[in-house]
Amino acid sequence: MSLRRHLLEAATLVLAAILCALVANALASRERKLALVGSYPNALKVPENGAVRQEAPLEATPAAAAPGKLPFEEKRPGPATASAPKASAPSQGSEAKTSSSSPADLLRRFPPHDKPYVEISGDDAAWLIARGVLTLDARRTKVYEEGHIALARSFPVWESDIDARVTAFVGEGRDGAIPVVLYCSGGDCEDSHLLAQKLFGAGFNNLLVYRDGWPDWVKRGGSSATGPES
Amino acid sequence: MTPKEALASPWLTVRVQIALGLFFVAAALPKLVDPPSFAHMIYNYRLVPGALVNLMALVMPWLELLAGLALILGIWTRTSAGLVGALLLVFLVAISLNLARDNAIDCGCFDVASANRTVDERLADMRLDILRDLGMLLMVAQILWAKGRGLDAAKRPLRS
Numbered sequence: 001m002s003l004r005r006h007l008l009e010a011a012t013l014v015l016a017a018i019l020c021a022l023v024a025n026a027l028a029s030r031e032r033k034l035a036l037v038g039s040y041p042n043a044l045k046v047p048e049n050g051a052v053r054q055e056a057p058l059e060a061t062p063a064a065a066a067p068g069k070l071p072f073e074e075k076r077p078g079p080a081t082a083s084a085p086k087a088s089a090p091s092q093g094s095e096a097k098t099s100s101s102s103p104a105d106l107l108r109r110f111p112p113h114d115k116p117y118v119e120i121s122g123d124d125a126a127w128l129i130a131r132g133v134l135t136l137d138a139r140r141t142k143v144y145e146e147g148h149i150a151l152a153r154s155f156p157v158w159e160s161d162i163d164a165r166v167t168a169f170v171g172e173g174r175d176g177a178i179p180v181v182l183y184c185s186g187g188d189c190e191d192s193h194l195l196a197q198k199l200f201g202a203g204f205n206n207l208l209v210y211r212d213g214w215p216d217w218v219k220r221g222g223s224s225a226t227g228p229e230s
Numbered sequence: 231m232t233p234k235e236a237l238a239s240p241w242l243t244v245r246v247q248i249a250l251g252l253f254f255v256a257a258a259l260p261k262l263v264d265p266p267s268f269a270h271m272i273y274n275y276r277l278v279p280g281a282l283v284n285l286m287a288l289v290m291p292w293l294e295l296l297a298g299l300a301l302i303l304g305i306w307t308r309t310s311a312g313l314v315g316a317l318l319l320v321f322l323v324a325i326s327l328n329l330a331r332d333n334a335i336d337c338g339c340f341d342v343a344s345a346n347r348t349v350d351e352r353l354a355d356m357r358l359d360i361l362r363d364l365g366m367l368l369m370v371a372q373i374l375w376a377k378g379r380g381l382d383a384a385k386r387p388l389r390s
Contacts, residue, residue: 009309017292043280
């Protein structure tokens with residue numbers, strides 16, 4: 001009898017917790033809301049001391065290259081200083097300025113691959129970003145607004161609307177073979193890897209994860225911006 | 231008063247209840263404020279299927295809060311102590327498994343902001359987390375034992 005009473009009390013507490021959680025989540029702001037059902041590939045896969053990481057096979061492989069017009073170049077907004085509310089000055093380095101590079105050059109150096117993502121170094125990321133390659137920031141919105149790579153788009157992988165953002169991104173009709181750079185906070189941050197897995201599932205097969213991410217970009221003095229995505 | 235009686239005294243039990251309840255309320259608050267960060271912490275444990283990560287991140291802090299408040303207020307004390315004990319066992323198993331497989335994680339117990347610590351620092355903290363959880367499990371045991379003794383005494387027929 002006593003056990004039954006305790007079980008009933010425990011069930012009441014658990015039900016109350018579920019109810020409170022659902023109500024609180026429904027009332028939460030976008031940044032604090034969670035989708036009830038998560039979609040995180042590899043949620044049970046233990047990283048083997050950084051083994052999630054793969055080095056990029058970045059040798060030129062002309063056979064894999066598929067020259068063509070880069071669709072994103074037309075869709076990208078203007079210079080960093082114009083699009084970002086508080087863009088910082090570009091770095092002194094030559095990589096800070098957008099260099100001209102043909103799509104064939106990009107694809108020769110970064111051909112499409114059959115992995116969810118390939119990790120790239122800061123030098124490679126700087127090379128790509130300087131050539132106007134689309135860059136996605138996988139960190140939380142608040143962190144993005146505090147500072148991000150100039151022209152990077154915000155894809156906060158732990159916020160509730162990430163799947164909607166990915167769907168909208170896919171709907172933009174981009175060529176999945178064109179390189180896309182993804183980054184988060186470097187170190188053991190895996191947000192960009194998670195975002196890459198989502199995009200890979202949506203048909204993108206040239207996703208390049210900037211391994212050392214934002215801290216490395218700041219160290220390099222790369223072009224950055226603050227404030228919300230324009 | 232024998233040591234056994236001292237250990238089961240209402241004076242001690244109430245204080246243990248309040249301390250344990252406060253621990254759990256304090257642990258719940260940062261998770262309630264930022265569920266996505268807590269979901270990230272749960273994901274890092276690599277023990278929960280992807281589909282359940284968010285649901286767990288939403289419900290667990292509320293369970294901690296309600297059980298903690300019940301302990302502080304003395305409502306359904308044995309049940310809430312039992313729930314707290316069950317949660318502590320889950321935490322202990324989760325941290326121990328990750329320690330055994332060298333997966334250095336931030337506990338996410340009282341803070342959901344991931345600190346930039348080295349693997350060794352994280353592993354050392356995980357050992358401390360296990361000790362802390364074992365200590366709290368002892369507090370749960372004290373409450374359950376003292377309350378059980380109290381009930382037994384109440385059920386015992388009065389001798390003339």
